[in-house]
Amino acid sequence: MDQKELQETLSSLLPGATFNLNPQFAEAIVPAENLHQFALELKNNSKTQFDYLVSCSGLDKDKELMVVYHLRSTTLEHSCVIKVATSDRTNPEFDSLYEVWRAAEFFEREIFDLYGIKFKNHPDLRRLFLEDDFEGYPLRKDYVDPINIIQ
């Protein structure tokens, strides 16, 4: 399926999502409350079959915190990007998608570690790389590095 067709399929499958122009992938920003339901739909629908979560990354766009999911279908060989955003910086929270794609479990732990975004229903939400008593979330744009060795 080429990108335009995929975008049309996505817009019928994901009501309430907004679409971004991205030259490389079909890209949708979905409402955070529907994330889990939409993810299941994308994986199980016979038209999309996104069974492989390539990458899941946090993103700090100054005003809002985002999680970006890069998906690929191993059977139909097309890709798309799904994003969720929140403007709540003190207590950001999204659904965990580890039941849909098992790879998400550890990507989400990494995002929690570096961005402080929490995931509902995550089985084991702990810091992954940094120590448990580390203060702050170093990949956020407002993080001030007290030792300042890398700037």
Add this chain to the structure above:
Amino acid sequence: MLEKREIILGENEPYIINMGPQHPSTHGVLRFELSLLGETVQKVVPHCGYIHRGIERMCEFNTYQQIIHLTDRMDYLSAHQNNEAVSLCVEKALGIEVPERVKVIRTILSELGRLASHQLWWCAFGMDLGALTTFFYGLRDRERILDIFEESFGSRLLHSYICPGGLMNDVHPNFQKRIKEFIPYFRKKLPEYDKLLTGNVIFHERSKGVGIMSLEDAISYGVTGPSGRGSGFACDIRKLQPYSAYDRVDFKEILYNEGDTFARYKVRLDEMWESLKILEQLVDQIPDGDFTAKMRPVIKLPEGEYFQSVETARGELGVYIVSKGDKFPVRVKFRSPNFSNLFVIDKLARGHKIADLVAISGSLDLVIPDIDR
């Protein structure tokens, strides 16, 4: 009077033991927290972060040319492929077409890097299972490739040679000659690998039927590269989204369906033959021309988001760059192959003995700095 009682640790309740961070079979600083019942593994919890250097954050304060030197340090055995991933992503964002000479040389280097990496994996895997001789055989041949690297780039491990726009400098005049000498040499030596290890009865006992990964698990956990292809997951980016000169060479994507440790071993051995095939096709086809496209000294990517995948020796490396039109990126995310490959180990090792865990983690071919970044 005290009752005499014998306490057997781990008999009735799980016994927790740490494997690592300084354990030879984890191939780096990785700690497994094992729950054991007797000698049987009940659960594996990997603990990462012992070599976390914050590469993704460092990238946000460096220009695109400088980022190249950080990517070497992730998967140090696939240094060329890591450099290539960032370079391709930057070139895609700028809309630059690199010269043909660069494309062919990059492909040759990727395949040489893959060979060197698989050789080192083969050495270490044999040693994990107690076959010490493999180490000498593998390193003897890897030395030849490192000599080719050293002659052209001056470095043997961290090359930083492929950069946005092309290559850092032209290859050494002997480059072609050395590769032409190496191919027949290694074609003769590769059957020794089979003689030494592949047919060995003890090796079969240790690897066949151990750590079986189903195709569904491989896709769901995102296990790519030779580890995924051992379970029949057709995930070779060289075939799916050909980059550089991979669209014009003829090679086979190796797939095995057993999903056990032995299948993952066979995938890598067969891939070495395929790499030799690719090298043979390209070594005489290096066109003359520039070794770099015309680039501005300061690279500013247009505003937007870019994603590029390449196939490293261990699987799919994805580079995700978000730019605001500045000379520094807003965000660089590396989807590193080892990160996804590691966490399936809990699923694979349950119910096996500790010694089998060593075989399984060896067959996944983990490089720890790539997990922690």
